[in-house]
Structures are given as structure tokens and as C-alpha cells.
Amino acid sequence: MLQIKELVAEIDGKQILNGLNLTIGDGEVHAIMGPNGAGKSTLGNVLTGRDGYEVKSGEVLFNGKNLFDLEIEERAREGMFLAFQYPVEIPGVSNMEFLKASLDARRKHQGLEELSSFDFMKLARETSAKVSLDAAFLKRGVNEGFSGGEKKRNEILQMMLLEPQLCILDETDSGLDIDALQVVANGVNAMRDGKRSFIVVTHYQRLLDYIVPDHVHVLAGGKIVKSGDKELAKELEAKGYGWLEGEVA
């Protein structure tokens, strides 16, 4: 699915990723943990092509294609999805309209026909029920006046509708109560089908009780300093990151 080789990237002249290597196979769930400022969010932003992040060297292959040859929207249409840590509002643009335009773009790219308005509304209503969002949210402006939890559930709604191949969840659990956390986790688990892959960026082991990862990586100083299975997350929870400091250097 994804091969990251010796990735070096910076923002505002400051190097954040420092020769990162990571390979994600089809159907795998990888958790990325690490101390503040380690480059966890940067990874998601660099992969999805956000402005301001400059790739200095290294290579990323997404399903065999050179990722950096693709525009932001092309990466999205190819099936790369980022669930935002801080989803922004787009006042006046209804959620429904936004979702339809996004899905149309993705389906067009896949050579599929656009869904009719009727079929789309049905699908959108069903999906919003799965993430416990009232259908009324579909008519409201994108994230306009949504609470923190509603915004995150809206991200998962988008993810479920677009059916991406690789989902990157950027601290989706931050600021969520247990109920909302479960909704998010259920959404992700329902989408695990042996083919779709996930990168779950999180600070806390808690989320990984619900979304059980195949691999856990510690990102520090701009590279992966330790990898393991789900037990590593528990170890980190108990011991913190301090004991890994030697490996960062």
C-alpha cells in the first residue's frame, strides 16, 4: 500500500522529518505514537500534500505510484484520506453538498457514475446514523457550529462515505469523551476489511484498546525509533517516552 523511504521534510526551514522509513501493507493498522513535536502530524500533512511542508529528500510510493508526482486532490481521489485533528468550518456550504461533491470527485476518478441525489441522500443518512450524527447535521454548514465531538464524528462520516484505501487519523481521539471515542473506533473497525489500511496517530494508548493495531511505532526526532506490536503501546503508557531517548540520538 505505502512505502516511505528515508523521508526528510521541513516546515518554515525547520527540519521535522529526518529520514523516516515505514512500510504499510494492505489491510494493516499502524499506530504512530510519540512525544509532542516528534513530527506525528507532519507525517500526515506531508503525505497528503498540505502547503507549507517541503519534502527535501526521500521517496514515497502509494500503490506503486510516486506520491509526490500527485496533486493534493489527486492523492485524495487515489484513496488517501486524512481525518483532521482540528476540522475547519466552511460557513454556508451544506455538509450534504460538500459530501456529494467529494464523493462525485472520487467516483469520477474511479470511473464510476455519480450517485443520483436520491441515492446519495439515502447513503448519507444511513452513514450519519452509523456515527450517531443526527441527519440534521447534513443540512448544516460544514462543521459550522459543531461541537468538538461532532466535528470528529463528521470526519468519520466523510471517511465512511468516501471509502478510501488508506486512512490517516490525526489524533482523532484528542478531546473526545468515551462515547464519542467508541463511535470513532466502531467506524474504523467496521471499515477494516483486510484490504484497507490505517495510520492511527495518537498520544494515548486508550484509543488502541478500541482500535487494535497490527503494529505500533514510536516517532521521535523525526524518525521511527522503535516498532513493535500492541504491547509496545502498553509499555509506553506505563513508562513514557523517556526510556527511548537514547535511541533518538
Next chain:
Amino acid sequence: MSEQVESLIRKDYAAGFHSAIESDTLPPGLNEDVIRHISAQKEEPQWMLDWRLKAFEAWQQMSEPTWAHVHYPQIDFQSISYYSSPKSMKNRPKSLDEVDPELLETYKKLGIPLHEQEALAGVAVDAVFDSVSVVTTFRKKLSEAGVIFCPISEAIREYPELVQKYLGSVVPQKDNYYAALNSAVFSDGSFVYIPKGVRCPMELSTYFRINELNTGQFERTLIVADEGSHVSYLEGCTAPMRDENQLHAAVVELVALDNAQIKYSTVQNWYPGDKEGKGGIYNFVTKRGIAHTNARISWTQVETGSAVTWKYPSCILKGDNSVGEFYSVALTNNFQQADTGTKMIHLGKNTSSTIIAKGISAGRSNSSYRGLVRINPAAEGARNFTQCDSLLIGDRCGAHTFPYIENRNASAVIEHEATTSKVSDDQMFLCQQRGLDAEKAVSMIVNGFCREVFKELPMEFAVEAGKLLEVSLEGSVG
């Protein structure tokens, strides 16, 4: 010496006059003879000619206003031709093949049917067949309801008592420089009269007068809604109009008598000039309505065209309980400049007004909102709510707000809200990360910003207006 020069000019002019009649276009220049010629061509009664001459006299004493936040080279009013017969088809393209392909591309994007494209591009077709039948059924239905909807030149001949009573009653000849010029030389325009208690059976649209295009750069419109009547009027078209006149100075007057309602919607999309800011229409428009007791006047406008726009559709709330509304979207791109807004003049008791103005600036353009809310001493219990929002795209454009509030009655409630925002990188990134390209993303964000105004437009118009913004914003990102 000056006498000599003058006689020379006159001579040249007299010589040019003959050929002018042949080609039905006057040579450039403005004087009393030109006005007499226009009036004669339209077979106007004496009172109309006198009215025009009075306006011309006033205009000569006036000077061009300079207070607006727009910059353009001095206009030489003597270099403009003030009359061109609508029948002249000589210089028009013979078919769409001769029309600028870029214009055709825009029509395609807006989804305009072929026969309309021909009419809009000014192709010399004798009749637009599809619309002729539409016009016929349309006229029949209107006359059954007693509604008068015709060119104003026709109304001057057929309904002189109505025209004489109301023409200039809202925008007097001397109102301002451009209104005076328009009063002197107006070429044509629309006249509407809705009889007492009649609800106009359909939206009146200039579209139905498509075969009478080329009403010229000095359009004059007069709409009178008699007591208890309703009318909705649509002006303009979302398609860019081919036009060789650089200066436009229109006047629109609305009269809403007791309990009447007038809704006036405009989509203005004149040629805005090229990407370097060359060419484009100068649009200096005076639009005003007077609302009598319990009457309501509502202006909705979407302005995306013209190089320079100077326009303030206004309401005089004369009668008690009368209501004035102004909903506006003004979009400027490249080097366009717009200075637009409204005036709400509260005279009657318990009058209320609402102003929602949305300005969008992209490229190197400048967009200004200029508004006046005046509450007169007798306007007990008056209310106003104003909301001005500006949206900036890129960092080379400007948005400006000039709100004036003059309150002379302590019981008035006046609210003013204003915001300025940018299309943020985060919003763009969210859209693009969900698979939308940059242009689609901008147009979606801008459409969302304009939603409150678009919902005031008649349905079909609202859809077209959305598409129009998309086309107008092309090239504003990336």
C-alpha cells in the same frame, strides 16, 4: 477664435449628421440637436423632449462625482455616440462562428441554449424563433391580468399620462451627474405597470425582450406597482453580453403604492475587461424605489461584471410601516473595481430596512460597500439591520466598507455588523483533501459565503448565479 472653432465643429457635425441618418448611428458628441434627434427618432411628444432638454441643461451645470473609491481615466463625454438604431445589424457577426471562442466557452459553461447564445452574442438573426412563441403567450397572459410590460419608448406614446406622472418622481432629472445624463439621452428600457390588487402572474424578465436587445448604454426603467399589487422583476442575464459601449449609465425607478410589493433582482455581468485590466464597461447606475404605506421594496443584486461599478439601489421608505430590503453580492476579480451599496431613507413611522451585503475580492481588484441609513425625525419606531461581509481571495486585493448612519429619532433601533475574512488555507486544504480541485473549492466556499443573498433570488436565477461566480472566479487561484 472660439466662435470660429465652434462653427467648424458644427459644420463637421452637420456633415456627419446626414451619413448618420443613413447608418442610423449618430457621430460622437452631445448637444441639444442630438437630444432632439433621439426624441424625434422615437416619435416622442413635446413634453418628453422638453423633459430631456431640461435634464441636459442641468447636466451641463454639474460635474462628475469623485467621491467613490474607484479610479479610471477621465471620460470624454463628447467622444461618445448617443444614438444607435437597434435595427442596425451591419456590424454584427453573421453566425456563432464569427464570435470570440472564449465567449462561447463561457456560454457553454453556463449551460446557455444555442439560440440564446446567438441572441446574446449579438448574432444578426431576424428572429429568435423559440422565444418568439414564448413572448406571444407571455404577452397574452399579462394583458389578461391588465399588466403593462413594454419598452419605455412605447409607453411614452401609448400611456403618456402614467409615464408623465411617475417618470423622474423617484430619481429627478437633477439627482446626480449620471442620472441627469441618462434623463437627457436615454435610449430605451422597460416600463411596467401593475394595476390595483393584481399579483403579476409571472416573473417579469428582460429575457422575454431578448429580441429587443441593444437598448443601449443609457437604459431607463420605470416600474409602478399600484395599490395592493405584487411584482417580481428580473433584470439582466448571467451570460456575458457582447457590448461595444464603454459607458453605461442606467436609471431604474420603482414606485410601490400603498400595500404594494416590488422585488427587483439583477444579475449584472457586463464585460469586466481583460486580465491586465484593459477595456471593460464603466457602469454608473442610479436605482431607487419609493415605498408608500405598508409597501415593500426588495433589491437583490449579483454583480460580477464591469470594469468599474458605481451603484447604490436605494429605498425611500415614505409610508408608515413600509419595508426596504437590499441583498447584494459583488464579486471583483483581476483589476475590477466596485463601489456599491444602498441607501435606506426612513421617513414614515415603523419603517424597517434590512441590508445584507457580501463583497468578494480576488486578483488585484477592489470592492467597496458604501451605505447610508438615515432615520428622519418623524420616523418613529424605525428599525434597520445591516450586515456587511467581505471575503478576500489572495493577498493583492482589497475590501472596504463605508457605512454612514444618520439618526434623528431617538426611538430608532439600528444594528450594524461587519466581518472581513479570507478563504483560508485550511478550508482549501480540507476541500482538496476530499478530492475537489482548487477552483471548485474556491467556488464552493464563495457560494457558501453568498448563501444568504442567493436564497433571495428566484430559484432558477440562484442556480445560474452560483455557476456565474464559478466562471467569474476562474484563474483566481493557483
